[in-house]
Amino acid sequence: MDVILLGTGTPMPHPHRAGPSALVRAGAANILVDCGRAVVMRLAGAGVPPQALSAILITHMHSDHISDLNDVVTTHWIMNPGPKRLRIYGPPGLRAVIDAMMAMLAPDISYRIAHHDDLNAPPDLEIVELAPGARFSVEGCEIAAFATDHAPATPSLGYRIERDGAVAAMAGDTIPCPGLDALCAGADVYVQAIVRDDVVRRIPSQRLQDILDYHCTPEQAAKVAARAGAKTLVATHFVPPLMPGQEDEWLNLMRPHFQGEIILADDLTKKTIAK
Numbered sequence: 001m002d003v004i005l006l007g008t009g010t011p012m013p014h015p016h017r018a019g020p021s022a023l024v025r026a027g028a029a030n031i032l033v034d035c036g037r038a039v040v041m042r043l044a045g046a047g048v049p050p051q052a053l054s055a056i057l058i059t060h061m062h063s064d065h066i067s068d069l070n071d072v073v074t075t076h077w078i079m080n081p082g083p084k085r086l087r088i089y090g091p092p093g094l095r096a097v098i099d100a101m102m103a104m105l106a107p108d109i110s111y112r113i114a115h116h117d118d119l120n121a122p123p124d125l126e127i128v129e130l131a132p133g134a135r136f137s138v139e140g141c142e143i144a145a146f147a148t149d150h151a152p153a154t155p156s157l158g159y160r161i162e163r164d165g166a167v168a169a170m171a172g173d174t175i176p177c178p179g180l181d182a183l184c185a186g187a188d189v190y191v192q193a194i195v196r197d198d199v200v201r202r203i204p205s206q207r208l209q210d211i212l213d214y215h216c217t218p219e220q221a222a223k224v225a226a227r228a229g230a231k232t233l234v235a236t237h238f239v240p241p242l243m244p245g246q247e248d249e250w251l252n253l254m255r256p257h258f259q260g261e262i263i264l265a266d267d268l269t270k271k272t273i274a275k
């Protein structure tokens with residue numbers, strides 16, 4: 001199983017960090033988790049075009065995690081030579097968001113159907129709204145949804161993806177909570193959004209201070225990883241953006257609390273779980 005961080009950024013624009021998204025590849029499965037800014041470019045960088053996706057999992061409906069879902073849907077639709085269903089899983093509320101997104105795409109869909117004789121149906125989407133505890137399978141991968149805590153962006157979900165004994169825990173944006181501990185229990189790879197509270201507290205902006213309410217600090221992520229017995233912690237979604245040369249600052253906040261491997265992800269960082 002490969003876990004590839006496609007985008008490691010946040011809503012803050014950054015030239016080298018696309019919006020939040022990750023790809024889990026195992027066997028024939030290509031599972032996309034979230035669809036942030038430039039996700040289609042990063043999929044191309046990973047060698048997996050949108051038409052090769054098996055399913056999309058959405059953690060929550062904050063704009064940075066879904067801003068380019070429309071690009072994934074359109075590219076999946078027009079690059080497939082024939083009709084191909086695309087399944088999108090996420091928390092309740094997903095259907096309304098996608099219905100509105102499809103309304104935005106309606107003119108484009110009508111132009112393309114009018115123009116191409118071999119394109120005569122709109123994108124075939126199957127939208128599945130999940131409650132915590134839901135289990136389903138995608139091309140040989142067993143997936144379970146867990147409640148995370150990212151209020152007021154509720155409900156939010158993390159996804160545990162398993163195949164042949166390999167376990168990836170895709171937590172998304174959350175603070176520590178019982179669902180997060182369960183999601184990560186014994187995981188080979190635990191992917192977590194982190195925000196530096198020590199830096200953000202020094203910035204005189206209430207809007208920035210507010211983001212501390214619903215994200216893990218580096219210390220908290222490391223403690224979750226240790227408590228859950230995860231083998232590798234992959235940090236992403238860095239606030240402030242992680243700059244070259246600052247890696248030790250971030251790692252020094254985490255290492256006292258977690259003895260396993262810690263990876264500070266860049267876009268297209270890949271962690272292979274050899275099982």
Ligand SMILES: [Zn+2]
Pocket residue numbers: 060062150153173
């Ligand atoms: Zn969020």
Ligand SMILES: [Zn+2]
Pocket residue numbers: 010011020062064065173193237
């Ligand atoms: Zn986010």
